[in-house]
Amino acid sequence: MAVNVPYVTLNDGNKMPQVGFGLWKVDNDTCADTVYNAIKTGYRLFDGACDYGNEVEAGQGVARAIKDGLVKREDLFIVSKLWQSFHDYDQVEPITKKQLADWGVDYFDLYLIHFPVALKYVAPETRYPPGWFYDGESKIEHSNASLESTWRAFEDIQKKGLAKSIGISNYNGALLLDLFTYAKVKPATLQIEHHPYYVQPYLIKLAEQHGIKVTAYSSFGPQSFIECDMKVAADTPLLFDHPVIKKIAEAHGKTPAQVLLRWSTQRGISVIPKSNSQNRLQQNLDVTSFDLKDNEIQEISDLDKNLKFNVPTNYGIPCYVFA
Numbered sequence: 001m002a003v004n005v006p007y008v009t010l011n012d013g014n015k016m017p018q019v020g021f022g023l024w025k026v027d028n029d030t031c032a033d034t035v036y037n038a039i040k041t042g043y044r045l046f047d048g049a050c051d052y053g054n055e056v057e058a059g060q061g062v063a064r065a066i067k068d069g070l071v072k073r074e075d076l077f078i079v080s081k082l083w084q085s086f087h088d089y090d091q092v093e094p095i096t097k098k099q100l101a102d103w104g105v106d107y108f109d110l111y112l113i114h115f116p117v118a119l120k121y122v123a124p125e126t127r128y129p130p131g132w133f134y135d136g137e138s139k140i141e142h143s144n145a146s147l148e149s150t151w152r153a154f155e156d157i158q159k160k161g162l163a164k165s166i167g168i169s170n171y172n173g174a175l176l177l178d179l180f181t182y183a184k185v186k187p188a189t190l191q192i193e194h195h196p197y198y199v200q201p202y203l204i205k206l207a208e209q210h211g212i213k214v215t216a217y218s219s220f221g222p223q224s225f226i227e228c229d230m231k232v233a234a235d236t237p238l239l240f241d242h243p244v245i246k247k248i249a250e251a252h253g254k255t256p257a258q259v260l261l262r263w264s265t266q267r268g269i270s271v272i273p274k275s276n277s278q279n280r281l282q283q284n285l286d287v288t289s290f291d292l293k294d295n296e297i298q299e300i301s302d303l304d305k306n307l308k309f310n311v312p313t314n315y316g317i318p319c320y321v322f323a
């Protein structure tokens with residue numbers, strides 16, 4: 001049976017499901033079916049990106065669900081992101097339109113600046129207009145497109161109705177404060193890495209003080225410590241194996257994954273887990289049927305190690321803006 005998820009109200013009045021489905025690492029050949037099944041299971045928010053390379057297939061899943069009468073377009077909340085190589089003011093509207101065409105829809109519910117670092121690919125290319133997408137061989141340079149001009153382009157695509165809400169991802173506190181000096185429209189959401197090993201309480205507080213809703217990505221933390229600094233990993237169990245998480249999961253008769261998602265949603269933070277398994281997809285959606293006690297939330301928050309693992313390397317070009 002499909003599960004109903006709660007909605008959060010954004011600072012522009014739009015309503016966003018608090019639990020969504022993340023599309024990173026969803027294979028192209030299974031993506032349409034995965035999205036279709038997720039809709040059937042009750043997912044209404046899909047978190048995509050140009051960089052994930054599966055927006056066409058995700059759109060096919062959406063189109064099939066609409067054709068079969070499972071949902072209407074307005075029931076869905078489609079999120080996409082601007083990739084780093086499209087930050088120039090003049091690139092933003094054309095690439096947004098290209099991504100909308102890939103999805104087969106005429107507006108995004110939310111469009112985000114993916115990373116606050118502008119790049120340019122100096123190369124011929126295949127998938128996008130010349131120089132617009134990485135071909136695996138070209139030279140990459142930093143671009144001098146300012147974040148202010150990219151945000152201005154975002155405000156303009158919102159005015160044109162291409163995105164109902166606009167937001168940012170991977171901004172730190174300093175970049176957020178800088179944005180407040182020039183933004184006419186405040187971001188509706190900030191999407192960041194957020195799990196018990198990387199809590200970022202001050203950044204979250206700053207966003208909340210300015211009415212910006214936070215979305216957590218990588219809610220389960222690293223899946224293997226090969227992804228992290230091994231020195232940190234030595235005394236750091238995977239979150240699914242952590243005794244505190246396991247103890248709380250057992251106390252509630254839930255899985256560690258559900259506890260990790262509930263730790264965020266109960267504090268007003270949205271989540272976008274991805275799963276290729278129908279069973280896990282179903283269980284990740286059902287995160288609000290239990291409440292953690294205040295001391296359990298605190299115990300989980302106390303696991304913080306300031307351990308960020310999702311650091312984009314972008315083929316050797318520095319993109320690290322985190323403190």
Ligand SMILES: NC(=O)C1=CN([C@@H]2O[C@H](COP(=O)(O)OP(=O)(O)OC[C@H]3O[C@@H](n4cnc5c(N)ncnc54)[C@H](OP(=O)(O)O)[C@@H]3O)[C@@H](O)[C@H]2O)C=CC1
Pocket residue numbers: 021022023024025047048114169170191192216217218219220221223255257258272273274275276277280281283284310
């Ligand atoms: N803005 C940004 O820069 C970023 C955004 N994102 C977004 O966030 C989404 C989620 O982040 P991501 O880093 O992929 O991490 P997730 O937190 O979604 O973790 C995904 C991993 O957890 C496994 N998993 C999922 N559900 C369960 C469960 N119930 N029990 C056990 N294992 C489970 C999945 O395996 P399996 O599929 O086998 O179930 C997969 O290996 C992305 O899809 C993307 O949309 C992610 C990173 C950066």
Ligand SMILES: O=C1CO[C@H](CO)[C@@H](O)[C@@H]1O
Pocket residue numbers: 024049051052310311312313
């Ligand atoms: O969103 C994403 C998930 O993380 C990856 C690695 O940092 C990014 O490249 C990707 O765009």
